[in-house]
Amino acid sequence: MRKEVKQAIAGLIMVSPSFLLLLIIVVIPIVQSLISSLGNDSGGYDLSRYQFLFTDKGMRSNIIFTIKVTLLSCALVLLVSYSMALYIRFSSGKLVDWIRKTYMIPLFIPGVIATYGLMNLLGNHGWLARLLMPLGIVLPRIIFDEKGIIIANLWFNIPFATMLLSSALAGIPASIIESARDMGAGKLRIFLRFIFPLSYKTFLVALTFVFMGVIGSFTAPFLLGANSPQMLGVSMQQVFGVFQEREQAAAMAFFTFLLCSVLGFFYIRSMAKEEAANG
Template identity: 35%
Template sequence: MSSVDATPIGAGAKARGAGGRRPIGLLLVAAPVALVLGLIIWPVALSVFDTLTVHGPQGLEFSLEAYRFFFTDGFSLRNLWLTIRVAAICTVLLLVISLPIALYLRFSETRLAGYIQALALFPLFVPSILLAYALIRTLGPNGTVDTLLVAAGLPKMPTPYLTPWGPIIGLVWDNLPLTLLIVLAGLANVSRASIEAARDVGAGSLTILWHIILPRIRGTLLVAASFVILGLFSAFTLPYLLGPAAPEMMGPFMRRTIIEVDDPVQARTQAVVTFALCAVFALFYVRSVARSRREQTS
């Protein structure tokens, strides 16, 4: 599993197509590029166009009204703010949880490591709707955890169900395998020799982590964080089933705005705002990939 690289699958093919002399290479990339243009870029451009225009007496007119509404509407802003907060908390938790596991899996040679890796990757195979109902059963009010606590003579816990902590717990569980795989891939670049060399000159574990390992995987952590954040912004099932009615995360908010409130322009505005925020993190990712490619080629 540690052979998984953080470089996107398309990048290699694209490089070859651009540099290749034969037209077959260009033809090969033509299909995915056409798909991306036709199914993603074009509809996104249409949406952005829709949010920036209104039907005036002289036909279409440029207008920032949709954005003015979004950014002056306390309700929408609270939902956006909650989404940012949940994404930030989840990302920090995911990195804090997956780093020790990844370190253990990278440098341990016992058989237990294999089992732990399988366990850590297990959430990858559980659909989030099952996860949501399982969490209600276990962490929900009078759930399994409460039953155990009461059996042990302890008071019941305040349940995270229907609070922002419900989706946070679910999303951390759901995104753990992806984060772990990316961090593991980054750790493959840290050679054992450099750690042993540091240890020989008397460096403690924390010093090694801080001065040897972290600098080498800084780019990877950034990639992991941007990947996770992109997923969190579009999360729907877990925030919908486990989160509070208000404020709600952008995923359920957008769905409700277009289906229930029947306001496609506001739904698109919400989507464009979310998209713009995600684009910032995508930029981090692209820059990080570009830098690591430069380092590799130089």
């Protein structure tokens, strides 16, 4: 047997556990959800479940609300995280050291506990409202609508995104920045020409993880969101657990998967183009 064939067989053996795990945990449930979502009340198969997603007013509102909250959360998370990562990378002092030591703390707080803390902090009768009451300041409604969900998403995702982006920025050689400054390039030009292109791959990874986490979230939308409209995760749970409509819940799950696949497609295509350029 040739050496190349042996290496190919060894490679297949090494990746087979990961492939089997992916097949069992991801691929098979997706296929089962698709088949289940195509079932109708008469025992046949059609697209009536998906048609309901776009013709029912409540479902359509949930989809629009989910996309809106997800996009706003991603934009704010990446804006704050990138700004924080830039500050940590290119600044120094006690404040930078303090941020570097503390920004990871939210990652170690369970989501339910963090959500409960936000409810006690920002609720109409929370301790922030009680502190402001003697000053004659009435705290506006912050949680139990889309603002509460977005605030929770910021809490959950900023530390992780900052960690990824900080690692990418730390890998940019200081000589590149110094050479650009010596050539007279300003801060904005250095960022657009050097810093962002060199950290774009990690930025896309952070965007992908934040998008997937927000669009499929349940705890914060369930506890901090309004009764209507709802995030798809909360609506899916009600359709499946309360109304016992298994096929409709499967259609919602597969539709959520398709939304995630759109971003996944752009991510894979971007990585493929980069690999082709490097090759």
